[in-house]
Amino acid sequence: MSNVSVFTRRDPFAEFDSLVRSAFSPTQGSAARLDFTPAVETVRDGDDVVVRLELPGIDVSNDVSVEVTGGRLVVKGERRDQRTEEDGENSRRISEIRYGSFERTFGLPGHVTADAISASYDAGILSVRVAGVFAGTEPTRIEITQG
Known part of the structure; x- marks a missing residue:
């Protein structure tokens, strides 16, 4: 006889891991070229x-x-270059700062609404x-009574 349970136990750590992994996956169906991707924690x-x-x-x-x-949290925006170009033959600019559009998308559990954000x-x-x-994701132990 197999030891298969008809009940599935939700693993809150697996759900959290899935949420974090979705944060770093590319936006599905997005053909737009983004200029930079902000770091996320x-x-x-x-x-x-x-x-x-x-x-x-x-x-x-x-x-x-x-x-x-x-069912997704979307953070998008733009970092604008506010500096003006200086006219002149000898002016140069070297920049490692990225400007332009960005978009980060995160999957949300089905029970989360915009009011919770x-x-x-x-x-x-x-x-x-x-x-x-993670509300209600902790296992609840059910007491077993003996008849």
């Missing part, structure tokens, strides 16, 4: 997930949007909190 904080994106030098109120669409920006870091991602 994804951490579990209790029942929540916090996604932090490095966005220094960006006007987040005008140039960044955080949206929920089709909040975003804040401080010191060049955009923090997006997704509340309740």
Whole structure:
């Protein structure tokens, strides 16, 4: 006789790993060329997930949007080059700073709605909190009574 259970046990760490992996996968169906990809850190904080994106030098109120669409969290925007070109024969610029459009997409569990998401920006870091991602994922032990 096999030892197969009809109940499946949800592994919250596997779900978290899947969420983190989806953060680093390319956007499906996106043919647009993006100019840079901001660095991302994804951490579990209790029942929540916090996604932090490095966005220094960006006007987040005008140039960044955080949206929920089709079961996905989408952060997109643009880093604009605010410097003006100096006219002159001898002027040169060497820059390792990337400017232009970006988009990062993260898969969300089915029970998460836009109401569970909040975003804040401080010191060049955009923090997006997704509340309740892991709520109810801890196993609950059921007492066995003897008849």
